[in-house]
Amino acid sequence: xxxxxxxxxxxxxxxxxxxxxxxxxxxxxxxxxxxxxxxxxxxxxxxxxxxxxxxxxxxxxxxxxxxxxxxxxxxxxxxxxxxxxxxxxxxxxxxxxxxxxxxxxxxxxxxxxxxxxxxxxxxxxxxxxxxxxxxx
Numbered sequence: 001x002x003x004x005x006x007x008x009x010x011x012x013x014x015x016x017x018x019x020x021x022x023x024x025x026x027x028x029x030x031x032x033x034x035x036x037x038x039x040x041x042x043x044x045x046x047x048x049x050x051x052x053x054x055x056x057x058x059x060x061x062x063x064x065x066x067x068x069x070x071x072x073x074x075x076x077x078x079x080x081x082x083x084x085x086x087x088x089x090x091x092x093x094x095x096x097x098x099x100x101x102x103x104x105x106x107x108x109x110x111x112x113x114x115x116x117x118x119x120x121x122x123x124x125x126x127x128x129x130x131x132x133x134x135x136x
Contacts, residue, residue: 001026003105009045009090010098018046018091025086025107030078032106033057034071037099042068044095049103050087051080064091067101080107 005023013019035057037045046064049057056078058065065072080086092099 001028001107003103003107005088005103005105006100007047007088007090007103008098008100009047009092009095011095012093013091013095014093015046015091018089020087020089023086023088023103025080025084025105027082028080028107028109030076030080030105031108032073032075032104034073034104035065035067035101036069036071036104037067037101039069040097041092041099041101042066045090045092045099045101047088047090047101050089051078051084079110 003023003025005021007019007021009019033049035047035049037047043066045067047067048055048064055061057074088101088103090101
């Protein structure tokens with residue numbers, strides 16, 4: 001599953017009062033993340049991703065990404081369980097215009113990355129064809 005979410009950060013949003021938006025991920029393994037913005041956002045926007053009260057991206061607490069037109073991408077393996085609350089948090093102190101940050105997240109079913117998955121289950125995922133109806 002590939003998700004795309006956007007966060008529009010109003011002009012001059014202070015660091016101590018950021019804008020926040022919740023997003024939803026299905027249960028599984030977050031295996032890829034990409035954060036980008038327009039080149040006009042560079043040096044104006046601070047952005048982070050949280051799960052509940054825990055900052056997940058960037059990994060070091062109290063730090064923020066400064067996104068630009070060059071995407072920040074990361075291959076990772078973070079468990080996502082149904083019911084978790086995920087948040088995008090952003091600010092833009094001193095900016096004159098609103099800025100939008102795009103977040104893209106790839107989530108795979110947990111059993112795809114599970115070392116205990118048996119080969120038969122693996123092959124079923126790639127050999128089963130969807131029911132398309134009666135074709136003649």
